[in-house]
Amino acid sequence: MxxxxxxxxxxxGLQFGLMLFLMSAGLTLVFGVMGLINLAHGSLYMIGAFCCAAIAGVTGNFWLGLMAGIAAAAAAGALIEVLVIRRLYARDHLDQVLATFALILILSEGVRMIFGPRPLYLNVPDMLRGTVNLGIVDYSLYRLALIGFGLAVALGLWALITRTRLGIQIRAGESDREMIAALGVNIRWLYTVVFALGAALAGLAGALVGAIQSVQVGMGEPVLILAFVVIVIGGIGSIKGAMVGALLVGVIDTMGRFLLPRFFATFLDTSQAMGVGAALASMLIYLLMALVLIFRPKGLFPAHG
Amino acid sequence: MTPFRTAALAAMALGAASLAKADEITVGMITTLSGGGAGLGVDARDGFQLALDTAGEHNIRLVVEDDAQRPELAVQIAERMIQSERADILTGIIWSNLAMAVVPSTVAQDIFYLSLNAGPSALAGANCHPNYFNVAWQNDMLHEGAGAYANELGYENTFIMAPNYPAGTDALAGFKRYFEGELAGELFTQVGQTDYAAEIAEIRASGADSIFIFLPGGMGISFMRQYEQSGLDLPIVSAAFTFSQDILPAVGAAALGVFNASQWSPDLDNAANQEFVAAFREAFGRTPSLYASQGFDTAKLILSAAAKADVSDRDAFREALRAADFTSVRGDFAWAPNQHPIQRVYIREVVEVDGEFTNRIVGTAFDEHRDVHGENCPM
Amino acid sequence: MDRLRTEWLLNAVLAGALFAVPLWALMAGEPFIITLATRIAILAIAAVGLNIALGLGGMVSFGHALYFGLGGYVAGIAAHHAFHGTPVLGLPGTNQMLPIWAIAMVLSGALAGIVGALSLRTSGIFFIMITLAFAQMGFFFPLSWPAYGGEDGLPIFMRNQFPGLNTARPWDMFLIAYGVLLLTLGLFAMLRAARFGAALMAIRQNPDRAAAIGISPFGIKLVAFILSGMITGLAGAMMADLTRFVSPAMMAWTMSGELIVIIILGGVGRMFGPVAGAAILVGFEVFFGGLTEHWQFWLGLVLLAVVLFARGGLVGLIAGRARNV
Structure with a gap:
């Protein structure tokens, strides 16, 4: 080694964590501001990836595809919010889980109807092809760019929330929903905007990851589950928590898969060590989540004090 | 048994007999038509269908259903095909883990299973069955060819990798059986995995001089695209699955020059094959993959048996299948006693012809190759 | 009064139909329909289990697939060792359903006890998430444990045996599932009518007041959660025998979601809600699955409509809102 x-x-691990952050940020914002649990967030990730692949395929330009992916996810998010999600704010979590579970079925099959059952493939843009030398290792330029993208979006999100009027309204919404109505903020509009913003972030993540993996129906659900783990660890509703949680999950998951088999190989034979190591590595982040919930039931950075 | 139950069972038997037309053969095809493995199933189905469409008059009814590459779904579909469609023959499964879930209980119910792709070692040896025929290969076969050819290429320190399912373990076992060099490392990945960053890092750090991979379908596409971006440039040797016609368009130039072992290739020079490739291109607008060729051969085998025997007479039909009285697009075809093929294994190279990425035969790994597991088969 | 009578009538119709349809199929020689009815009955048993936690206790467990899968693996592993004649943990394998069910229920109950004791410290969204996390942990265990097939799953070559019946026959298998379903439904009705059920519902509606009158919310909820896990585990063992196959997919989070969907489609907390819900789900899959490969799209729309506009599910739609649910 x-x-x-x-x-x-x-x-x-960092690259994985930052892509998870893009997913988790929207999820945690929506929960923080509207108190809504959205299982269909993974579908927005998928929509971003599919639209990016389709437009990039037609125009031959990745960046146009990326814009289209973000726009499509945001538009789908806004549409879903107006048609369905809006009716769920006052409902209990069970109804929210079910209605958004239904949305997963509808959106996944809808995408399958439009794009067909076979995966699409999206090419890494020419300017990000190849590798970059980091002293002791050559690393894929595109993956490095993903790390940069993730950090830039995190910074932008932080600026948006702390420095803009919209950010003030979002923070007010997180702490006291009645108050912002009293301040004359159009809550319906604010909710739609926040939901679309979260959707756009998910779409961005889907499009970016789609370029090195394959774009297929169902790609969003594994990421969705991980994003839930992230926001529960970080504290539901906290952007800072989502960042910390995402990096923890990304790095621990990657390093666990890398190190645990080696650790077990010191006292087990290779094939057994690979099996046990892989089993434990896949459970590691859920173990972390359970531990966090047992000792800090509201997560590492509770959103409401 | 109460009189009532006896009557009911009698009614059941009558119903079954009156439903199916006397000489109709129902073939249930369970295959992967969605998700990352869809390319394989679509090609196998289209190849099979092409053989029926070009056969003229026949008595075969084909029922196709998508297993989404999920074993539990395949089990349910098999049950429905047998109980509700009253299938006489099942076929179509691409993945060895699905085959292991479906085949044993199917053949035990006196239904034929003709494998057009998966050939897990467990079904070739002690658990071989008179109702189970494999028209494609036993899983190890092509990987054994890759191992033998890796010696010829002078590879001495190879990193080997496959997904963690029966065909993956068979693949690595097959490669190692003939490869004489050292192993720089050995990895099992998850089935359906889409991100190979960690594996690529391991390969980079291993100091290997070459790579052997078995990553069929979407797994191969994802790996090759990420491998291309990784800056690693080690030669790759493989079996046909990772570099078949369903994968090459999505991988593109990154696959050029890769050697892979196969029992079939689109440029294989025999009349039946040239006719098949032309007809497939005409019908579907693309070059067939080996999965299409295997689907085509399987249908041809069924048609040949149907011409000789009535499927309701299982023993006669089995004999007709054993005769293998059809012209395979791969050339000579014969059964080993365990009802797996004895065949030539070619080495192909990925090339670009008229703007299309495809395979071309450059050599032969084995002339009359049969699998090692057959020794344990009591048949 | 009328509504109550309508619900009992509906229950009787559901119970009768679930028996009459496969009986007709038996005479008509359609074994696949019998298998479908058996699937409905077993899914309904699993959902009755969840209904104790979710319907009576208000605990939205998003991880009941864990017990379903555990039960399945008990049946699969026992049959595997019985088939190969090898011991498991020093004991011989068995191909008898009754001891397998007992083991499945004990293990599921124990696991539900651990998960429940840890999860019940949280509530609301955190409870949903932590039950999901435990189920995901469970999901990855068989997935990466090669001894029992890992990702490939574990086939059961011969169905396990039940005294006096031939489980290989679809009709016999149906009778077993139907009988167990009636027993669990009876248990559910007894629980709901007993003081235990009243306490559980009191806690759900107002935990503070319940505590004030001397009911310990934690203990009662935990017992309900354990019972719930046991019944779902039993259903898992039966499902494994029906499909002759166990795989990690039985523990996937979508399975947990499906169990909740069954309850909601049928009607939360209603005795026959799970039966109605399972019948709708399986019927939908078979009927629309035959018409269009995109049947899940339409299932999603129906589910969405039920959540948004018909919260009582099918039983609620016909028999009106429940008195206290």
Whole structure:
């Protein structure tokens, strides 16, 4: 095990974590402001990836595709909010879980009807092809760019929330829903905007990840489950918590898969060690989540004090 | 048994007999038509259908259903095909883990299973069955060819990798059976995995001089696209699955020059194959993959048996299948006693012809190859 | 009074139909329909289990697939060892359903006890999420444990046996499932009518007042959660025998979602809600699945409509709103 390998795996973990952050940020915002649990967030990730792949395929330009992916996810988010989600704010969590579970079925099959059952493939843009030398290791330029993208969006989101009028309204909404209505803020409009913003972030993540993986129906659900783990660890409703949780989950998951089999190999035979190591590595983040919930039931950074 | 139950069972038997037309053969095809593995199932189905469409008059009724690459779904579909459609023959399964879930109980119910792709070692050896025929290969076969060819290429320190399911373990076992060099590393990945960053890091750190992979369908596409971006440039040797016609358009130039072992290739020079490739291109507007060729051969085999025997007479039909009286697009075809093929294994290279990425035969790994597991088969 | 009578009438119709349709199929020689009815009955048993936690206790468990899958693996592993004649943990395998059910229920109950004791410290959205997290942990365990098939699942070559019946026959298998379904429905009705059920519902409606009159919310809820897990585990063992196959997919989060969907489609907290819900779900899959491969799209629309506009589910739609649910 060399330093170069460890560095490469840490970078892989960071890249994974930051893409998880893009997913989790929208999820946690929607819960923080509207008190809504949205299982269909993974479908918005999928919509972003599909629209990006379709437009990039037609125009041959990845960046146009990316814009289209973000726009499509935001538009789908706004539409869903107006048609369905709006009716769920006053309902209990059971109804929210079910209605958004129904949305997953509808959106997944809808995308399958439009794009067909076979995966689409999206090419990495030419300017981000190849590798970059980081001293001891050559690392994929595109994956490095994903890390940059993730950090930039996190910074932008932080600026949006702390520096803009919309941000003030969002924070007010998180702490006291009645108050912002009294302040003359159009709540319906605010809710639609927040939901669309979260959807756009999910769409962005889907499009970015789609370029190195495959774009297929069902791609959003595994990421969705991980995003839930992230926001529960971080504290539901907290953007800072989502960032910390995402990086924790990304790095722990990657390093667990990398290190645990090696650890078990010191006292078990190789194939057994691979099996046990892989089993434990997949459970690691859920174990972390359970521990956090047992010792800090509201997560690491509780949103409401 | 009460008189009532006896009557009911008698009614059941009568109903079954009156439903199916006397000489009609119902073939239930369970295959993967959605998700990352869809390309394989679609090609296998289209190849099968092409054989029926070009056969002229026949008595075969084909029922196709998508298993979404999920074993539990395949089990349910098989049950429905047998109980509700009253299928005489099942076929179509692409993935060995699905085959392991479906085949044993199917053949035990006196239904034929003709495998057009999956050939897990467990079904070739001690658990072989008179009702189970594999028209494609036993899983190890093509990987054994890749292992033998890796020696010829002079690879000495190879990193080997496959998904963690029966065909994956068979693949690595098959490669190692013939490969004489050292292993730089050995990894099992998850079935359906889409991100290979961690594996690529391991390969980079291993100091390997070459790579052997078995990653069929969407897994191969994802890996090759990420491998291309990783800056690693080690030569790859493989079996046909990771570099078949369903994968090449999405992988593109990154696959050029890769050697892969196969029992079939679109440029294989025999009349039946040239006719098949032309007809497939004409019907579907694309070049067939080996899965299409296997689907085509399976249908041809069924048609040949149907011409000789009535499927309701299972023993006669089995003999007709054993005769293998059809012209395979791969050339010579014969059964080993465990009802798996004895066949030539070619080495192909990925090339670009007229703007299309495809395979071309460059050599032969084995002339009359049969699988090692057959020794344990009591048949 | 009328509504109560309508609900009992509806219950009787559902119970009768679930028996009459496969009986007709038996005479008409349509074994697949008998298998479908058996599937409905077993899914309904699993949902009756969840209904104790969710319907009576208001605990939205998004992880009941864990017990369903555990029960399935008990049946699969026992049959596997019985088939190969090898011991498991020093004990011989068995191919008898009754001891398998007992083991499945004990283990599911124990697991539900652990999960419940930890999860019930939270509530609301956190309870949903932590039950999901535990189920996901469980899901990855068989997935990456090669001894029992890992991702490939574990086939059961011969169905386990039940005294006096031939489980290989669809009709016999149906009778077993139907009998167990009636027993669990009876248990559910007894629980609801007993002081235990009253206490559970009191806690759900107003935990503070319940505590004030001396009811310990934690203990009662935990017992309900354990019972709930046991019944769902039993259903899992039966499902494994019906499909002759166990795979990690039985523990997938979508399975947890499906169990909730069954309850909602039928009617939360209603005795026959799970039966109606399971019949709707399986019927939908078979009927619309035959018409269009995109049947899940339409299922999603129906489910959405039920959640938004018909919150009582099918039983609620016909028999009106329940008195206290």
């Amino acid at each position: 060399t330093l170069a390998l460890v560095l490469e795996q840490v970078l892989n």
